[in-house]
Amino acid sequence: MDNIEIESIWKKVDSKISPKSTEELQELLALKIKKTVSKFYYTLCIDITVCIGLIIFLIITALNRPDDNIYQVNNSILCLITILSLSISLSSLIKLQNNKYNLSLSDWLGVRIKLLSSWLLGKYSKLYIVLIPILLIMINLSIHVYYEHKPFVEVLKNEESVYGLIVGFIIGLFVSYFAINKIRKYQINNLEFLKELNSALYNVR
Amino acid sequence: MESLKDEFLDILSNYQGILHKVSLIYFRNQADREDNFQEITYQLWKSYPSLQNKDSIGSWIYAVSINTSISKLKKNSKIEYRDNLPDLADSIDTIEKISETENIQILLQAIYNLSVINKTLMLLYLEEKSYDEIAEILGMTKSNVGTRINRAKEILKQNLKHLNHG
Numbered sequence: 001m002d003n004i005e006i007e008s009i010w011k012k013v014d015s016k017i018s019p020k021s022t023e024e025l026q027e028l029l030a031l032k033i034k035k036t037v038s039k040f041y042y043t044l045c046i047d048i049t050v051c052i053g054l055i056i057f058l059i060i061t062a063l064n065r066p067d068d069n070i071y072q073v074n075n076s077i078l079c080l081i082t083i084l085s086l087s088i089s090l091s092s093l094i095k096l097q098n099n100k101y102n103l104s105l106s107d108w109l110g111v112r113i114k115l116l117s118s119w120l121l122g123k124y125s126k127l128y129i130v131l132i133p134i135l136l137i138m139i140n141l142s143i144h145v146y147y148e149h150k151p152f153v154e155v156l157k158n159e160e161s162v163y164g165l166i167v168g169f170i171i172g173l174f175v176s177y178f179a180i181n182k183i184r185k186y187q188i189n190n191l192e193f194l195k196e197l198n199s200a201l202y203n204v205r
Numbered sequence: 206m207e208s209l210k211d212e213f214l215d216i217l218s219n220y221q222g223i224l225h226k227v228s229l230i231y232f233r234n235q236a237d238r239e240d241n242f243q244e245i246t247y248q249l250w251k252s253y254p255s256l257q258n259k260d261s262i263g264s265w266i267y268a269v270s271i272n273t274s275i276s277k278l279k280k281n282s283k284i285e286y287r288d289n290l291p292d293l294a295d296s297i298d299t300i301e302k303i304s305e306t307e308n309i310q311i312l313l314q315a316i317y318n319l320s321v322i323n324k325t326l327m328l329l330y331l332e333e334k335s336y337d338e339i340a341e342i343l344g345m346t347k348s349n350v351g352t353r354i355n356r357a358k359e360i361l362k363q364n365l366k367h368l369n370h371g
Contacts, residue, residue, distance in 0.1 A: 013229070101268070101273050102269050106344030108268075200320060201344075
């Protein structure tokens, strides 16, 4: 098959396409906007609700333990980390939502690669390895100490409580790492694919 | 806002062929194509207010359509990054539904077997876009576009030859 033949076959593709009416397009667009906006707000709501719920819990429990200084410090640090996480996750969500496709392919690939690289391979990308165990210990302690109705130090001296905390910590750690690794693996594959495309744009193979 | 929307829908209505053809070359399955068409429509609407040069609407639509489709390809994990031929049987059912003409089926099959970049280049070439426009849409140099298109055409012809003899 020569070029002219290929081009003439391609021209026939137009006749096989059934165009949508303006009303159909309008309906399709309205439906997509509704779906995307709902998904965005749904994610946003879950994110905010979980974080605010945790902050309220930490504040109330800390207020109920005015004499336990270590418990208050533990909850205050957790509160700060939660607020920080909430603001980072909100800004990431908004960045994702504002992803623009009206760039040339190479520019668009560049923007996506930069964004994903900073999330996955950036300076703070491995911080979760340290942060998650610390957070898990602190959250476990905050909940456990509160419902034991004993001071912080006393709970830590109790052998049974410590075993319980260790088991809770190991399970929590396993679940968290498993979930994060799954997400990271998916995103790293995405990043590799984009990098591959970017280099394929410039390399004649 | 309403007039902007009407203006956008008018443009979309006139240029929807691009969306259909972009979806056609990247997705073998009709449901995926429909889904992609909807996603492109939404992305075009999102970036429409920032469209500066209304003289190059075609290029803008191609750029958004190609970028959106590529991002969706990965999400759907249905990307086949290869220039070698797979078994014809894995896609023939859906192709039959798209086209009644055997030649179109064979051409589409040959395009499906191209790598993503070659597929994109062939689409723009077959749509009779100039090298300047292709360079603008893909962000490549004009000379690179020429070289890449020639290479893509060779691979496409090899694929077609393979299919015709297969």
